[in-house]
Amino acid sequence: GDSVTQMEGPVTLSEEAFLTINCTYTATGYPSLFWYVQYPGEGLQLLLKATKADDKGSNKGFEATYRKETTSFHLEKGSVQVSDSAVYFCALSDGSSNTGKLIFGQGTTLQVKP
Amino acid sequence: GAGVSQSPSNKVTEKGKDVELRCDPISGHTALYWYRQSLGQGLEFLIYFQGNSAPDKSGLPSDRFSAERTGGSVSTLTIQRTQQEDSAVYLCASSLAGRPGQYFGPGTRLLVL
Numbered sequence: 321g322d323s324v325t326q327m328e329g330p331v332t333l334s335e336e337a338f339l340t341i342n343c344t345y346t347a348t349g350y351p352s353l354f355w356y357v358q359y360p361g362e363g364l365q366l367l368l369k370a371t372k373a374d375d376k377g378s379n380k381g382f383e384a385t386y387r388k389e390t391t392s393f394h395l396e397k398g399s400v401q402v403s404d405s406a407v408y409f410c411a412l413s414d415g416s417s418n419t420g421k422l423i424f425g426q427g428t429t430l431q432v433k434p
Numbered sequence: 435g436a437g438v439s440q441s442p443s444n445k446v447t448e449k450g451k452d453v454e455l456r457c458d459p460i461s462g463h464t465a466l467y468w469y470r471q472s473l474g475q476g477l478e479f480l481i482y483f484q485g486n487s488a489p490d491k492s493g494l495p496s497d498r499f500s501a502e503r504t505g506g507s508v509s510t511l512t513i514q515r516t517q518q519e520d521s522a523v524y525l526c527a528s529s530l531a532g533r534p535g536q537y538f539g540p541g542t543r544l545l546v547l
Contacts, residue, residue: 352534364525364538371534409477413534419490420465420529422536424477 322347326410326425333432339397341428343384343410346391351412353377353386353393354422358407367395367408405432436460438539440526446545447516455511455542459528466509467529467536468501469493472522480524483509484531516546 327342345353355367355377368377373388382397393410410425439458447453459466468480482490483503494500498517503509513520523543527536 354535356538363540364527366535366537369535411477419482419484420532420534420536421467421479421482421490421493422469422477422527423479426476 322351322412322414322423324410324412324423324425326428328428330429330431333400333430335402335432335434336399339395339400339430341395341408341430343393343395343425344391345393345412347412351414354411354413355382355384355395356409356411358409360406364409400430400432402432402434405430438526438528438537440539440542442542443540444543446547448547449518450515452512452514453516453544455524455544457509457511457526457539459507459509459526460537462530463528464506464531465529466503467527468509468511469525469527470522471525471541480511518546520544521546
């Protein structure tokens with residue numbers, strides 16, 4: 321079945337460092353891809369999305385490009401801030417079932433130190 | 435506008451008791467989903483509603499779990515005869531039919547003693 325694999329965390333960076341969180345997927349059909357973020361003590365928030373190959377999703381300085389040839393959707397940010405400390409989840413919508421249900425990676429914890 | 439709301443925010447119950455968790459989706463969102471977030475299993479899909487019908491119940495872990503949705507709006511997830519392994523955060527999400535991207539509620543944290 322469909323699956324998502326994320327790099328294991330925690331990822332610890334200094335403020336203003338460059339961030340990459342790797343995400344690869346296995347899917348039948350043509351899924352949409354998402355990054356969700358969970359700040360401490362809060363619920364899941366949609367960070368960005370891409371619905372077809374070569375689409376780039378972007379929001380709040382974060383971006384990710386839907387790469388069908390490498391089945392990847394890596395999250396990047398040029399300069400992280402302490403406020404970016406959170407858990408980041410890569411997800412895909414099940415492209416074969418037409419329900420839109422999400423399949424999530426295990427999550428990657430990001431800690432940004434001042 | 436109002437987001438997805440869930441109640442209660444926290445629930446502590448004794449093993450063997452039944453619990454009901456409520457979700458109020460964003461107005462106009464016809465698609466509604468329940469997920470479970472636990473330390474050992476990550477985020478798992480439970481059930482999907484389109485309107486009042488549930489065409490995908492494939493994620494429900496056992497027949498102790500059931501859910502319904504009425505009026506195309508509020509949904510209730512019921513867990514009967516709770517077990518300690520049911521302890522988790524139960525998340526509800528909603529979306530417009532056919533539109534990618536779901537909006538999540540704050541979750542209900544369930545602890546079974």
